[in-house]
Amino acid sequence: MSETAIRPSLPLAAIAAFAVIAVLPLFLSDWIVFLIALALAKGAVVLGVVLLLRGGLISFGHALYFAIGAYTVGFLANRFGIGEALVALPLAIIISALVAATLGLLLTRFRGIYFAMLSLALSMILYTVLIKFYDLTGGTDGLSVRGFALAGVTPTHPALVQYYLVLVLTVAVVYVGARFLASPLGYLMQAVRYNEIRIEYLGASASRAILASYVVSGAISGLGGALVAYLIGHVSPELAFWVSSGDFVFVAVLGGTGSVLAPFVGSIAFEFVKNYALKFSPHTWKLTLGVFLLLVIYFQPQGLWTLLTRLRAKPR
Amino acid sequence: MNILPIILIDGITFASWLFLVSAGITFIFGVLRILNVAHGSLYAIGAYLGATFILQFAGQEQHGWVTLLLLLLAATVVGLTLGPLIERLFLRRVYGEDEVIGLLTTFALFLILEDVVRLIWGIEPYLVEGPFRLFGRVRIAGIAFAGYPFLLTIVAIVAGLLLWFVIYHTSFGRQVTCVINDREMAGALGINVPRIDLMAFALGTFLAALGGAFTAPMMSVEPGMGVSVIVLAFAVVGIGGLGSIGGAALGCIIVGIARAAAVQLFPEIELFVIYALMVAVLLWRPQGLFGAIELRKI
């Protein structure tokens, strides 16, 4: 079923949800507020994966942009003493987009398994660089991120300010994502998955569509990484490790490619379940994830999100 | 000190280590068209089971050649039990789907097996140095090398030769080749494709477990050992071309030598070199050195 349900205007439910999320800090503990912010920031990376997944391309290397964004913030804060988010965030986006544009030229020649493997290899290259070049990157110790400031102001409650910053940017990313998915390019990406020959015979370029998606995807993933760097206050090479990419892929597949909101909702669910599952039984977390993923693959390949929306839709 | 023999020998032993796992992955892809992310976990299970067998049956001293037999036994057990189990229960359902679905399925299996390993064997490392000590040290070109890695090389070469023999000189091998070239046609010709699938996956599993089992004496067997090996194997298989065992062998040698050279000359880029090679090869030949291109019929 083609995902024609995407419209540029946000559905009412989403607006209500954001309103609720906006007032949450009044009621909930700092830890939960932090988790939500973390989940939303990572949700941007998941959306990045989803943009490509729509085209049938699975990126097992999105941790690359996640790490680029995070380390941009890390370098600025740690090596240059610049904690100003209004400088670091746009820079993170721009650098991620540039890297995506360059690597995209190589990657868009590939599809399917090779695209997945190559994207993985590229992220692992960054990982090895981050580990080995200790003087530059802090090696396995990573870099601490201190001195968060917004518009020149160093907030007394940085966690709270970061929370709202993430919220605002999430709304922006969702808006951009929704417009993208509803645009001709967004639909062309879906077409890429089904028939590239027909695309060429319409005079359009599948490679260019994929490249455009890849750049947008890289940019928002970089933004997500940058926000995570501020939230956690630390960056380390694990951010680029392929297991990190695997997490994003997991949430993307679970949420499905049908909606811009699924990555964020899925990400919140993921972070919360992970948080409590790890406390409860540290050696069954991955097992549970794996079983869940298998269930989705076998019974609901479009993802759980379609399941939820289908349950709510009226029967015809 | 002359580094050339060090690079060559270090490279070959690294290549041998990697070959068993990579050969399994590329073989399974050729037959089932699924890239097995869980292959690293199978490697780890082979290592754990091998270590367990040695600790249980070879006594405190872990003496003698029987330890090697135990390792082989462990790999066989994994190949004959876990292989068919996984293929039947989990993979069979996704044949014919998008290759990406197969990738996700094996990724899910990887997640499951990572925890299963921890649940069964715990998180403390296992040390089984008995077999390693068996081979002492060897002097080549005036340099002392550990003897055990050469065993690994022999195992890899023997496995490679056996694989080559099986594929080109047995009826099973001919049937496998048929299935690799055209699944539908193979079925139409009367080949029992499901049985070939099962046996192929079992064989691939055995190879991975063999690699793991014979690696166990060389390093501490601990959780997460499968995670690092799998990305290296992907790099090798990407270089060699998916589905080509010869390609995997060549890829292993290239990667092994390049890494060994890096370790001696530019240690910072040791890991980097492997992935950079993969990117370079794919830039030049998108399907890998020996991979096949497919053209769609309209």
Added chain:
Amino acid sequence: MTATMIEVQNVSRAFDMLRAVDDVSLSVGEGEIVGIIGTNGSGKTTLLNLITGYLQPTSGRIVFQGTDITGLGPRRITALGMARSFQTPQLYTGLTVLDNVLIAIAAHSGRGADFWMPMYRRDCLSEADELLARFGLRDQATATVSNLPEGGRKVLDVALSVVLEPKILLMDEPTSGVSARDKFSVMDTLMPALKERRVTTIFVEHDLEIMERYAERGVAFDGGKIIADGPVTDVLARLQVRRAVLGED
């Protein structure tokens, strides 16, 4: 003297030992309606694939309105004004009929790279609606293509090529798989419209009746070579052609 649209000059295409198209020369003028007939394996689809850039000739040249298009890919050739439909319909199987058409419309109007404005716009929707109505697919607009019967998919495939408003349209067995009842209604709607817009049309066919009814000029293929070329009734009457195509004696 009408302008030459397509000129195929001594084109050959070999697959290993098999010469699927063997030193073929053909010249089609503007506005002509040409039917190509031949048995399976005679080389007709290969010729179409060569002209439309899906395959490259092993020797020879192809010239489109004075431009040498030998070796160009489908995208460039389509941009020059050529469109084609396929023997096996090439469609976005997981998307709806409407989405397939809308994507084609967006691509044709140069909005294929637009990532901000929505695809579902009133003008595009009405254009799509009109096209679907013309091809009798309006009722199936929201059906997923994979659920469409073979005939519907065939018709949609042709419709997508027509969206491009091409100067020359090549169709590969446009009515195969289409029910007997719909065959003629589709062609009856399509062909006069093409003629009215002076679209040069080349179509490959099995069906002699379709050939006779809609083609003006007939080209018969056998064993990779052209064995007859002329007014369609003449060509179809030739014994040599009937023998090759129908196995008659």
